[in-house]
Amino acid sequence: MELAFKIGALAGEGAFVAGRTLGRIFARVGYNVVGYPEYPSLIRGGHNAYQVLISDKKINSPREMVDVVIAVNKEAVLFHKDSLNKGGILIYDATINDEKFNIREDIKKVKIPAMRIINELKASPKMKNTVFVASALAVVDFDLNVFLEMLKEEFSRKGEEVVRLNQEVAKKAYEFTKQSIGKPLLELPKIGEASPYLSGNEAVGLGAIKAGLKVYAAYPMTPASSLLHFMVQKAKKHNLTVVQTEDEIAAANLAVGANFAGKRAMAGTSGGGFALMTETVGMAALAETPVVFFLAQRTGPSTGMPTWTEQADLFQALGASQGDFLRIILAPGNVEEAFYLAGEALNLAEIYQLPVILMSDKFLAESHFTAKLDPNKIKIKRGKLVLEGLPPLKPGEKFKRYELTEDGISPRTIPGVPNGEHVATSYEHEEDSSTTEHFEERAKQVEKRWEKKIVHIKKEELTKPKVYGNSKIAIAVWGSQLLPALDAQQMLKEEGIEVSILHFHWLFPLFKENIEPIWRGFEKIVMFENNSSSQFSRLLRAETSLFPDVLVNKYNGRPFFPEQMKEVMKDLINSNFSKKHVKVTQEKENYEYYKPWRYKI
Amino acid sequence: MAGILDFNVPEKPQWCPGCGDFGILAGVKKAFAELGLETHNTVVVSGIGCGGKIPHYIRTYGYEGLHGRLLPLAIGIKLANPDLTVVGIGGDGDGIAEGGNHFHHTFRYNPDIAYFLQDNQVYGLTTGQTSPTSHKGMRTKTNPDGVKIPEAKPVPLALASGATFVATTFSGNLKHMVEMFRLAIQHKGFAFVDVYQPCVTWNNINTYEYWSKHGYITDHDPTDFKKALEKAYEPYFTNWEKVPLGVIYKYERNTMEEEIGANKEETIRDIEEDLKELM
Ligand SMILES: Cc1ncc(C[n+]2csc(CCOP(=O)(O)OP(=O)(O)O)c2C)c(N)n1
Ligand code: SF4
Ligand SMILES: [Mg+2]
Numbered sequence: 003m004e005l006a007f008k009i010g011a012l013a014g015e016g017a018f019v020a021g022r023t024l025g026r027i028f029a030r031v032g033y034n035v036v037g038y039p040e041y042p043s044l045i046r047g048g049h050n051a052y053q054v055l056i057s058d059k060k061i062n063s064p065r066e067m068v069d070v071v072i073a074v075n076k077e078a079v080l081f082h083k084d085s086l087n088k089g090g091i092l093i094y095d096a097t098i099n100d101e102k103f104n105i106r107e108d109i110k111k112v113k114i115p116a117m118r119i120i121n122e123l124k125a126s127p128k129m130k131n132t133v134f135v136a137s138a139l140a141v142v143d144f145d146l147n148v149f150l151e152m153l154k155e156e157f158s159r160k161g162e163e164v165v166r167l168n169q170e171v172a173k174k175a176y177e178f179t180k181q182s183i184g185k186p187l188l189e190l191p192k193i194g195e196a197s198p199y200l201s202g203n204e205a206v207g208l209g210a211i212k213a214g215l216k217v218y219a220a221y222p223m224t225p226a227s228s229l230l231h232f233m234v235q236k237a238k239k240h241n242l243t244v245v246q247t248e249d250e251i252a253a254a255n256l257a258v259g260a261n262f263a264g265k266r267a268m269a270g271t272s273g274g275g276f277a278l279m280t281e282t283v284g285m286a287a288l289a290e291t292p293v294v295f296f297l298a299q300r301t302g303p304s305t306g307m308p309t310w311t312e313q314a315d316l317f318q319a320l321g322a323s324q325g326d327f328l329r330i331i332l333a334p335g336n337v338e339e340a341f342y343l344a345g346e347a348l349n350l351a352e353i354y355q356l357p358v359i360l361m362s363d364k365f366l367a368e369s370h371f372t373a374k375l376d377p378n379k380i381k382i383k384r385g386k387l388v389l390e391g392l393p394p395l396k397p398g399e400k401f402k403r404y405e406l407t408e409d410g411i412s413p414r415t416i417p418g419v420p421n422g423e424h425v426a427t428s429y430e431h432e433e434d435s436s437t438t439e440h441f442e443e444r445a446k447q448v449e450k451r452w453e454k455k456i457v458h459i460k461k462e463e464l465t466k467p468k469v470y471g472n473s474k475i476a477i478a479v480w481g482s483q484l485l486p487a488l489d490a491q492q493m494l495k496e497e498g499i500e501v502s503i504l505h506f507h508w509l510f511p512l513f514k515e516n517i518e519p520i521w522r523g524f525e526k527i528v529m530f531e532n533n534s535s536s537q538f539s540r541l542l543r544a545e546t547s548l549f550p551d552v553l554v555n556k557y558n559g560r561p562f563f564p565e566q567m568k569e570v571m572k573d574l575i576n577s578n579f580s581k582k583h584v585k586v587t588q589e590k591e592n593y594e595y596y597k598p599w600r601y602k603i
Numbered sequence: 604m605a606g607i608l609d610f611n612v613p614e615k616p617q618w619c620p621g622c623g624d625f626g627i628l629a630g631v632k633k634a635f636a637e638l639g640l641e642t643h644n645t646v647v648v649s650g651i652g653c654g655g656k657i658p659h660y661i662r663t664y665g666y667e668g669l670h671g672r673l674l675p676l677a678i679g680i681k682l683a684n685p686d687l688t689v690v691g692i693g694g695d696g697d698g699i700a701e702g703g704n705h706f707h708h709t710f711r712y713n714p715d716i717a718y719f720l721q722d723n724q725v726y727g728l729t730t731g732q733t734s735p736t737s738h739k740g741m742r743t744k745t746n747p748d749g750v751k752i753p754e755a756k757p758v759p760l761a762l763a764s765g766a767t768f769v770a771t772t773f774s775g776n777l778k779h780m781v782e783m784f785r786l787a788i789q790h791k792g793f794a795f796v797d798v799y800q801p802c803v804t805w806n807n808i809n810t811y812e813y814w815s816k817h818g819y820i821t822d823h824d825p826t827d828f829k830k831a832l833e834k835a836y837e838p839y840f841t842n843w844e845k846v847p848l849g850v851i852y853k854y855e856r857n858t859m860e861e862e863i864g865a866n867k868e869e870t871i872r873d874i875e876e877d878l879k880e881l882m
Contacts, residue, residue: 018729026881026882029882030882063628065859096877107873196880196882197882198881198882199881199882204881208874208877208878211871211874211877212871212874214871216683217679217682217683217866219679236877237864238864239872239877240871240872241864241866241867241868241870241872242866243682243683243863243864243865243866244863245678245682245863247675248704248705248708249704251672251675251704251705252674252678252704252705252708253673253675254675255668255669255675255676255679256675256678256679256680256682257679258668259648259666259675259676259677259678259679259680259681259683260679260680260682260683260866261679261683261685262666262676262679262680262683263621263646263679263680263681263683263684264683264684265683265866267679267683267685281669281672282669282672285668285669289666289668290780337834375878377873377874377875377878382871397608397609397611398611398612398613398662399613400662415683416684417643417644417645417646417664417680417687418643418644418686418687419643420641420643421643422643423643423662423663424664424665425658425659425664425665425666425667426665426666426667427658427659427665427666427667428651428667428668428669429667435659436614436659437656437659441736546675586749588655
């Protein structure tokens with residue numbers, strides 16, 4: 003089974019809280035859940051929506067169409083009524099006048115008197131969310147006690163009375179809905195144990211904490227901000243130093259400084275802020291100070307569409323800072339990978355003593371997913387870090403921080419350790435860290451930082467793309483677009499069409515030897531990129547001379563929906579791959595509502 | 604405990620003969636030795652400029668970072684290990700132009716870091732362009748007819764930004780400078796010392812003679828904010844006739860490390876409970 007809810011409300015009316023609560027309720031009794039928020043860059047006045055998709059099987063990505071719409075305000079009715087599948091249910095506030103709305107005949111309407119229920123119980127208007135969540139649960143004949151228990155946990159610090167009132171409101175709304183729909187849409191029993199329901203950003207945060215992160219520095223910017231908020235919440239318990247700096251340049255430098263002094267540190271931002279961090283990326287590379295940059299992409303260029311998604315900052319990450327230097331770029335495909343790769347990013351930075359850029363995007367960063375995470379799989383590896391027992395130095399001598407070694411990686415030590423005195427420097431330097439403009443020394447250091455290290459990086463298992471399935475036709479994706487790809491694969495299977503997925507979570511450096519054998523195993527490869535210029539395909543061609551058979555791009559601010567991937571693949575297969583390029587720009591949903599100022603209803 | 608010789612390196616500083624940076628280097632090493640700092644527990648952080656090369660000439664830990672960014676870099680080091688003595692040293696272009704945003708915010712944060720501004724009123728390393736602290740009328744590469752725009756005011760700016768320690772000194776007066784450096788390092792909080800430093804190559808106005816003539820040792824009460832403001836503005840009101848040297852202002856409040864929690868503890872806690880909270 004599979005069921006999708008969508009909650010729509012005026013910005014500030016709590017669609018996200020209600021949506022996340024609904025998601026957690028189902029996650030608690032064993033369902034797989036995907037929660038997907040959409041909102042404009044406004045605090046009040048715009049429209050917010052949150053889709054909750056549930057299934058007893060593994061699901062990964064929101065759907066184009068839903069089964070239940072919960073409309074908190076009248077705009078939500080107008081905007082989402084046509085996103086309902088046939089026979090879907092539309093729950094909306096009884097005070098909404100729906101005469102002019104042309105609601106389809108097949109849709110079942112539930113008009114819930116939210117304010118009347120609240121007023122009758124002398125409850126607070128803030129409990130409107132409770133009404134709608136309870137009502138949604140009634141539609142699927144769900145055990146209300148799970149929600150009642152959750153209300154207790156959530157509100158007990160506000161006192162027994164608040165808990166009781168919320169519970170009463172929930173019960174009333176639940177009963178009312180049950181009566182008004184007659185037969186429930188589905189019956190959803192408990193099917194298993196609870197699993198965490200978390201966002202891509204929360205997964206990055208927890209993975210990093212487990213891997214020993216101690217300092218997080220950031221300047222607020224959607225969609226990285228929620229990681230900053232999460233780290234603030236976790237700061238006390240995990241002894242994190244979380245700093246909201248005066249700008250991104252400061253955040254980047256602060257993170258480098260902390261790493262230099264021996265604490266694992268990360269700086270997080272989105273593309274605009276990363277532009278400001280750029281110079282520091284190069285400094286970390288030249289000084290060989292390990293550091294991780296978290297880059298959560300949004301729709302650019304410039305301010306773009308701040309609350310929407312895109313995968314168009316790959317070249318920015320790749321080209322950040324002047325000069326030739328090695329960096330590692332990772333892009334997790336789901337929350338599990340976000341969790342493990344956050345830990346791995348910190349390891350790689352320290353092992354290879356270079357900057358690592360961990361790329362996410364609004365879609366993965368802010369959507370929620372149920373996931374099974376195993377913290378014990380995260381192991382801390384600090385490479386050639388020496389914390390004691392350094393041999394005495396001669397008077398005036400400095401530690402050979404940039405010693406030329408066979409593998410290009412020099413022993414590293416940190417302030418506080420005797421006999422490790424040296425200068426980490428943004429200038430070219432000799433082995434003992436003194437500045438140099440000696441041509442041979444310069445050449446040696448360049449080779450050390452790139453050629454020598456890369457030989458060892460190539461051996462990392464992580465550098466290989468992952469394959470899901472064994473068809474000769476592949477959907478290729480990188481980063482978050484694994485999510486719709488996995489669901490598209492399943493949808494195609496249900497229609498008797500087998501496809502594989504080729505997923506890249508390691509974006510740079512790319513190794514032909516590690517990719518080609520896998521790549522050549524496919525007859526046709528269709529690359530779906532959530533950008534307009536196929537940045538990854540172009541990078542792949544430059545680095546490996548491999549290039550997909552078909553490019554598919556979507557760049558309207560939304561991620562691919564699995565249905566869209568499915569349709570594209572069917573068309574391509576039916577036409578024997580006659581197209582080389584497909585653009586996906588249309589949506590089924592009436593997305594006019596993201597211009598609220600155009601509407602008078 | 605290290606003696607002054609322990610801070611020496613064999614490398615010869617690459618500065619013009621007579622450059623004020625030699626005095627600053629000597630002063631820093633002397634202050635370190637007098638305070639009994641240990642070479643491995645001390646970090647000198649710099650930016651880019653002539654003066655920015657200083658970490659290479661002192662045998663401690665060092666970070667020679669980016670032009671204008673030494674303060675956040677130093678803060679990162681201090682927050683990661685508050686037991687270290689962290690001293691930032693950089694030029695006027697570095698600190699007041701490129702790093703201006705960090706400059707005033709760092710006073711608010713008040714990390715326990717000392718910061719010495721190598722204030723030569725010019726861009727030395729890039730061959731003599733106008734600096735924010737170039738005096739009005741000075742002829743520079745970028746203002747051959749004389750600087751028209753009034754100079755930035757680091758000391759008043761520091762006071763307006765919430766500084767807890769501000770001092771001025773002159774690199775030609777080793778004794779005074781060492782005392783200011785010592786007091787700054789000892790101060791609990793962000794301690795800023797504006798060091799007037801002759802650049803013998805690009806600045807023929809603000810010379811050793813100039814500072815000897817106009818500088819005077821102030822003995823006002825540095826805890827009196829009104830008095831401090833008066834002293835801070837004195838050079839500007841007197842058109843640099845009278846330049847007070849000494850501790851301009853001093854008071855104590857909590858440091859950034861105390862306020863936001865510096866990172867002392869190494870333990871990594873389990874996240875099982877955090878995962879449960881998400882259920
Ligand atoms: C981002 C950046 N911009 C410009 C430069 C070039 N640059 C190096 S030092 C400097 C100014 C130096 O002046 P100051 O900071 O006063 O130091 P001084 O040389 O006078 O000691 C400039 C503009 C640079 N290194 N980085
Ligand atoms: S140019 Fe000026 S500041 Fe630079 S070394 Fe020479 S005298 Fe010193
Ligand atoms: Mg200067």
